[in-house]
Amino acid sequence: MSADAPPLDRAGRRSATADVVIQTNKLTKRYGDKTAVDNLDLAIRRGEVFGLLGPNGAGKTTTILMLLGLTEPTAGTARVDGVLPTRDPLVVKSRVGYLPDEVGFYEDMTARQNLRYTADLNRLARRDGEARIAGLLHDVGLDADADRKVGAFSRGMRQRLGLADALVKDPSILILDEPTVNIDPEGVRELLLLVERLRSDQGVTVLLSSHLLHQVEQVCDRIGVFVAGRLVASGTIDELAAELTDRWIFAVGVRGLSDAERLLAAIPGVTAVTRREGRLHLTASHDVRDDVQRQVLDAGGTLTHLVREGADLDAIYHRWFRTDEDAAGPVTGPPAQVRS
Amino acid sequence: MSAVTAGPTAADASPSTARAGRRRFRGGWRIVARKELGDHVRSVRFVILVILVVLAGLASVQSASGPIRDAADAASQTPSIFLYLFTLSPQSVPAFHEFIGILGPLLGIAFGFDAINGERAQRTLPRLVSQPIHRDEIINGKFVAGLGAIALVLACLVAMVAGYGALRLGMGPTLGDVARIFAFYVVTLVYIALWLALSLLLSVVCRRAATAALAAIAVWLVLTLFMGLIASMIADSTHKVGADATTEEVLANARTELTVRRFSPDQLYKDATGVLLNPSRQSTGIVVDTGATSAVPTSLPLDQSLLLAWWQVVVLVAGTIVLFAAAYTTFMRQEVRA
Numbered sequence: 157m158s159a160d161a162p163p164l165d166r167a168g169r170r171s172a173t174a175d176v177v178i179q180t181n182k183l184t185k186r187y188g189d190k191t192a193v194d195n196l197d198l199a200i201r202r203g204e205v206f207g208l209l210g211p212n213g214a215g216k217t218t219t220i221l222m223l224l225g226l227t228e229p230t231a232g233t234a235r236v237d238g239v240l241p242t243r244d245p246l247v248v249k250s251r252v253g254y255l256p257d258e259v260g261f262y263e264d265m266t267a268r269q270n271l272r273y274t275a276d277l278n279r280l281a282r283r284d285g286e287a288r289i290a291g292l293l294h295d296v297g298l299d300a301d302a303d304r305k306v307g308a309f310s311r312g313m314r315q316r317l318g319l320a321d322a323l324v325k326d327p328s329i330l331i332l333d334e335p336t337v338n339i340d341p342e343g344v345r346e347l348l349l350l351v352e353r354l355r356s357d358q359g360v361t362v363l364l365s366s367h368l369l370h371q372v373e374q375v376c377d378r379i380g381v382f383v384a385g386r387l388v389a390s391g392t393i394d395e396l397a398a399e400l401t402d403r404w405i406f407a408v409g410v411r412g413l414s415d416a417e418r419l420l421a422a423i424p425g426v427t428a429v430t431r432r433e434g435r436l437h438l439t440a441s442h443d444v445r446d447d448v449q450r451q452v453l454d455a456g457g458t459l460t461h462l463v464r465e466g467a468d469l470d471a472i473y474h475r476w477f478r479t480d481e482d483a484a485g486p487v488t489g490p491p492a493q494v495r496s
Numbered sequence: 497m498s499a500v501t502a503g504p505t506a507a508d509a510s511p512s513t514a515r516a517g518r519r520r521f522r523g524g525w526r527i528v529a530r531k532e533l534g535d536h537v538r539s540v541r542f543v544i545l546v547i548l549v550v551l552a553g554l555a556s557v558q559s560a561s562g563p564i565r566d567a568a569d570a571a572s573q574t575p576s577i578f579l580y581l582f583t584l585s586p587q588s589v590p591a592f593h594e595f596i597g598i599l600g601p602l603l604g605i606a607f608g609f610d611a612i613n614g615e616r617a618q619r620t621l622p623r624l625v626s627q628p629i630h631r632d633e634i635i636n637g638k639f640v641a642g643l644g645a646i647a648l649v650l651a652c653l654v655a656m657v658a659g660y661g662a663l664r665l666g667m668g669p670t671l672g673d674v675a676r677i678f679a680f681y682v683v684t685l686v687y688i689a690l691w692l693a694l695s696l697l698l699s700v701v702c703r704r705a706a707t708a709a710l711a712a713i714a715v716w717l718v719l720t721l722f723m724g725l726i727a728s729m730i731a732d733s734t735h736k737v738g739a740d741a742t743t744e745e746v747l748a749n750a751r752t753e754l755t756v757r758r759f760s761p762d763q764l765y766k767d768a769t770g771v772l773l774n775p776s777r778q779s780t781g782i783v784v785d786t787g788a789t790s791a792v793p794t795s796l797p798l799d800q801s802l803l804l805a806w807w808q809v810v811v812l813v814a815g816t817i818v819l820f821a822a823a824y825t826t827f828m829r830q831e832v833r834a
Contacts, residue, residue, distance in 0.1 A: 221833070
């Protein structure tokens, strides 16, 4: 991903650079001799949900702080909505809603009072602000708790309030740092639904950082894998999977067939079939999913499970992070570097 | 969405829109200060401090007003009897301005010790700095709010003491007295601002509010309560005063002690307010009672008293500025996440 070649969008068109709302160019941050972010080139397009995926301490939060102008880059530049955060931090901060990692509120103030302070800081007129706050509290499902003190709120409620807080300024860009950590699955689902809706209804560009891939997978159009300050891969989940996998292994569940193993082994391209934990595992030279499906159905069986192994995000994740641990020196990840 | 999304895109983000943005987001410290001041006056801390200070003030005025009445009957020569309310301490109760010298620092500490680390502990700092305000506006706003709360407490206190005193004495202050009380008020505010700046600095440096509070109280104890002990120890070790000590020796000892004491803002404050509240005092230094005083027993005009207290006031102001600057620069250099 380089700054001068406009990225391809999903339809394969070259999108205009104007559509890139967050762009970094060799963005680097060093603390002493530790490099937190290393020559990061990132391009996030208007209206997309981009997932920044990486383990804790990979430099995700540092990157976000640089995008917001809250910490100075050691080298390189960032542009947010065409504005340099280093030169006009207030302009950037007025357009970007930010939900920090482990968001906190003034405990002895009510939810509404907390949001009111944010509205004031964004110079929203009182009347507009009140209406907006009421609407947002409704959107995140905190109507009933609006006038309760935040001290009594659960983590999930705080997280939802945090999202409302980030939206008070009516941002065109939303940055969520680890928004799903420590909240229950139902809370995660609600939060991700809200993000999804924001994108589709209001065209908000979302940058979401997380170390939990399944959640990222659900909402993100594109993902950047971030390890030890470097963006080691980026693209859609399918692209990443395609780049990563050099083997084709499938887990197959079949019901109603007695000789399923033999049947599957006969499919052209299948080199091995093993039975493990009640599933059949095929190793093949290419994608044989269509054949498997047809064969099983033709033989009168029922296909209960057919998943490509080693191609989900877990595998991608594991692979890249392992690479990071093993490799001394620059990451020379097997499959192609960053493609966008 | 309204203005924001319909507004400038990456392509047309011209310098003019950036400039407009900069203009639009001026004066963020006022918003911070307003919120903080609101928090202060609604806090339990505020109520406790007001009660404490009011009790101390009333006690000192109550004990001062009795002797004043006697003195007023006896000596009609005394200039500005009303001001004795603030300086006279007949019994074991300290005079009002001494009380403020001791309790003032507590006020300053109370409104600053958790200013920044409190935001960190509640994890509200990242959210706060990501709003369209400059980072220094946070610390500026908090300093102004603390000062505002203190000014409020102090104004009420001085007004109350003066009012109660007037009632007890059956006489009001003259215009000159009012001017002196106002000067006293301003100097007191500067003195407390110094402690506020110190506690603000500690709130930036110390991760935990409790640590900052303890450190501030330790400094307060050393500078207000132990400074006298330390000063006399130093004075005695440099200028021994035996039974047969000459006047010069005693004087040298006393001078050394005073010099050491003046390293404490408490002494500077006492010097300054002592002169400001007492028109007949003609020096902030040591007055030797030789029986026949060389000074003409007359009262100074306010500007002359101010001149006497000038350097003490300047040092207090300078100290406040230095401490606040230290807090400011440390805060600006800190990482948001630190």
